[in-house]
Amino acid sequence: MPPVYINTGQKPVSSLSPRNPEIRTFHQSLPHYCPTPLVSLPELAQQLGIQYLLVKDESSRLGLPAFKILGASWATARAVASHVGLELKTNAGNFEGRLSLNLLAAAAQAANLVLYAATDGNHGRAVGRMAKYLGIKARIFVPSMVDEEAKSKIMSEGATVEVVNGDYDQTVVYTKLAAEKHEDRKGLLISDTALDVEDEIPQWIVEGYQTMFDEIEEQIIEATGQNGITMCVAPVGAGSLASSVVTHFERTPRSVKPAIVTVEPESAACLKASLEAGTIASVSATYTICTGMCVGTISACVWPILKDGVSIATTVSDSEVDEAIQTLQRYGIRAGPCGAASLAALRKLAKAGGTYLAPNSVVVVLCTEGERGYQFQF
Numbered sequence: 059m060p061p062v063y064i065n066t067g068q069k070p071v072s073s074l075s076p077r078n079p080e081i082r083t084f085h086q087s088l089p090h091y092c093p094t095p096l097v098s099l100p101e102l103a104q105q106l107g108i109q110y111l112l113v114k115d116e117s118s119r120l121g122l123p124a125f126k127i128l129g130a131s132w133a134t135a136r137a138v139a140s141h142v143g144l145e146l147k148t149n150a151g152n153f154e155g156r157l158s159l160n161l162l163a164a165a166a167q168a169a170n171l172v173l174y175a176a177t178d179g180n181h182g183r184a185v186g187r188m189a190k191y192l193g194i195k196a197r198i199f200v201p202s203m204v205d206e207e208a209k210s211k212i213m214s215e216g217a218t219v220e221v222v223n224g225d226y227d228q229t230v231v232y233t234k235l236a237a238e239k240h241e242d243r244k245g246l247l248i249s250d251t252a253l254d255v256e257d258e259i260p261q262w263i264v265e266g267y268q269t270m271f272d273e274i275e276e277q278i279i280e281a282t283g284q285n286g287i288t289m290c291v292a293p294v295g296a297g298s299l300a301s302s303v304v305t306h307f308e309r310t311p312r313s314v315k316p317a318i319v320t321v322e323p324e325s326a327a328c329l330k331a332s333l334e335a336g337t338i339a340s341v342s343a344t345y346t347i348c349t350g351m352c353v354g355t356i357s358a359c360v361w362p363i364l365k366d367g368v369s370i371a372t373t374v375s376d377s378e379v380d381e382a383i384q385t386l387q388r389y390g391i392r393a394g395p396c397g398a399a400s401l402a403a404l405r406k407l408a409k410a411g412g413t414y415l416a417p418n419s420v421v422v423v424l425c426t427e428g429e430r431g432y433q434f435q436f
């Protein structure tokens with residue numbers, strides 16, 4: 059299969075929910091909130107033949123080394139509030155987040171809630187961190203390929219880690235059943251992928267990523283003096299992040315609509331396979347250094363948005379990702395594999411030629427995680 063797929067079925071996405079200003083206010087109220095940097099790399103831009111290359115560096119987000127806590131925190135807050143019947147509301151537009159976190163904690167503890175999540179690392183750690191803030195337990199389930207380092211980071215949040223003898227997709231199903239079996243329905247599944255198009259919590263995860271784009275909108279003007287973005291490149295696992303990219307740029311009209319480019323590992327390209335098939339198509343996802351992107355089936359609730367909103371779907375090999383990691387490091391960005399995959403994809407597009415990139419292109423690449431250990435498997 060060629061590594062670049064042009065989505066000829068792209069069209070305006072219908073029925074998007076409006077931007078919710080409370081999401082950013084909520085994140086601002088959490089410990090360690092600070093906008094992550096948007097770093098301009100002029101030398102690399104010149105090599106790629108474009109005007110601006112801007113890297114949104116999520117290597118330190120709300121005290122964790124990946125963007126996932128944006129979605130996990132908002133979805134957990136909404137899920138707990140909804141479970142206990144609390145209204146997650148601002149006080150005259152002024153979100154008293156710490157107070158709300160305290161309120162949520164008290165309610166979650168009184169209700170004896172336990173958070174559940176399936177993960178290949180970052181999402182589970184983020185859910186574990188939220189459980190810690192709320193003073194409740196978290197049971198995190200991981201597929202057997204997840205390494206010891208990732209498991210111990212999840213446990214460092216106080217969560218328990220249970221290994222499922224299977225891949226990520228099997229872990230998702232197993233975790234759902236485990237949460238449903240939790241006594242008195244007190245198991246709250248904070249899933250970042252939906253088995254059913256109607257699942258609410260995965261949609262709240264997508265909503266939570268909005269804060270990243272709110273920041274980019276401010277930072278792009280500082281970095282370039284104008285708000286034009288011609289392309290945004292996002293890594294894809296279950297597709298929630300890419301869905302929030304599409305949603306943001308659909309909701310924020312500009313004179314030139316940015317091309318939305320997705321990147322997946324060659325060994326787990328479930329979105330690309332689905333776009334090619336015109337319907338959700340599962341692949342058998344095999345090992346990649348991009349652990350967070352090792353997913354065999356796209357989330358059901360984001361598929362309708364991605365099938366219409368993605369412009370170009372690409373795949374990259376582990377060695378291309380490794381090269382991109384080294385390059386970013388030379389420019390002072392300490393990216394992990396999923397983070398560097400976006401630059402690897404952009405390089406692939408530049409090499410492919412065509413009309414994707416031009417001397418006036420302004421490209422934002424989402425670098426979703428910080429440096430971490432990884433091992434090649436041949």
Ligand SMILES: Cc1ncc(COP(=O)(O)O)c(C=O)c1O
Nearest residue numbers: 295296297298299350396426427
């Ligand atoms: C660091 C990192 N980047 C990208 C992704 C892919 O995000 P999504 O599953 O929303 O497509 C993940 C998913 O866990 C991740 O951990």
